[in-house]
Amino acid sequence: MSTMLSNLDLLRRVPLFSLLTVAQAEVISGAVIKRRFKRGEALVEQGQKSNALFILLTGRARVMTSDSRGREVILATLAQGDYLGEMSIIDNEPHSATVRAEVQTDVLMLGRAEFARCLTENASMSLVVMRGLVKRLRHADRKIESLALLDVYGRVAHALLDFAVPDAQGQLVIKDKISRQDLAKMVGASREMVSRVMKDLEERGFIEALPSGATLLKDRLNALG
Numbered sequence: 001m002s003t004m005l006s007n008l009d010l011l012r013r014v015p016l017f018s019l020l021t022v023a024q025a026e027v028i029s030g031a032v033i034k035r036r037f038k039r040g041e042a043l044v045e046q047g048q049k050s051n052a053l054f055i056l057l058t059g060r061a062r063v064m065t066s067d068s069r070g071r072e073v074i075l076a077t078l079a080q081g082d083y084l085g086e087m088s089i090i091d092n093e094p095h096s097a098t099v100r101a102e103v104q105t106d107v108l109m110l111g112r113a114e115f116a117r118c119l120t121e122n123a124s125m126s127l128v129v130m131r132g133l134v135k136r137l138r139h140a141d142r143k144i145e146s147l148a149l150l151d152v153y154g155r156v157a158h159a160l161l162d163f164a165v166p167d168a169q170g171q172l173v174i175k176d177k178i179s180r181q182d183l184a185k186m187v188g189a190s191r192e193m194v195s196r197v198m199k200d201l202e203e204r205g206f207i208e209a210l211p212s213g214a215t216l217l218k219d220r221l222n223a224l225g
């Protein structure tokens with residue numbers, strides 16, 4: 001995190017807060033605190049309350065939920081500029097999921113009351129938060145559909161397509177290596193099963209492991225996911 005930037009400058013760089021008026025941003029910047037989370041540390045815990053909105057300045061965090069037997073599901077990965085903890089502030093219920101730092105992660109934390117005030121005083125910001133929630137609901141709908149209707153091949157294909165971004169040639173690639181364990185937690189299957197499916201997808205030409213560690217997704221994968 002750049003220590004040279006003021007809280008106001010940092011806030012201005014976060015898309016959500018760029019909509020505040022200058023006066024509002026000044027008030028809010030006086031209310032935020034910076035905090036660093038180590039790799040593996042929880043920013044918020046499912047079932048607890050923490051009274052703050054967290055905005056990622058650097059790093060990466062994973063949104064996950066688990067059952068009483070410790071089995072985990074990865075719901076999403078958050079990166080720079082993303083925020084979390086808004087659900088608990090909006091409905092005054094405990095956090096819906098645990099969010100854990102995947103690498104060292106710096107955040108700005110804004111208190112519950114200040115965030116609630118931002119929403120009531122700034123209609124465009126409320127709309128952006130609503131759009132974010134709607135986007136997540138759409139994504140969750142697709143995920144339910146995939147869990148209910150697709151086999152493990154389809155679910156793995158779906159998760160891979162979700163992660164991929166087009167490269168310079170317009171081909172879909174996943175740049176970072178995804179661990180089989182993480183993929184298993186995304187699709188609700190065992191690591192062994194996911195390893196078998198990935199091997200099969202590669203042998204049948206749906207995906208290609210590149211020497212760089214990236215994975216190239218072939219067009220035909222769309223037919224599975």
Ligand SMILES: Nc1ncnc2c1ncn2[C@@H]1O[C@@H]2COP(=O)(O)O[C@H]2[C@H]1O
Nearest residue numbers: 063075076084085086087088095096097
């Ligand atoms: N499916 C999801 N995708 C992205 N972020 C999520 C998802 N579910 C929960 N979160 C975030 O994780 C946070 C956990 O605490 P909250 O419920 O307060 O607010 C939640 C959201 O900010």
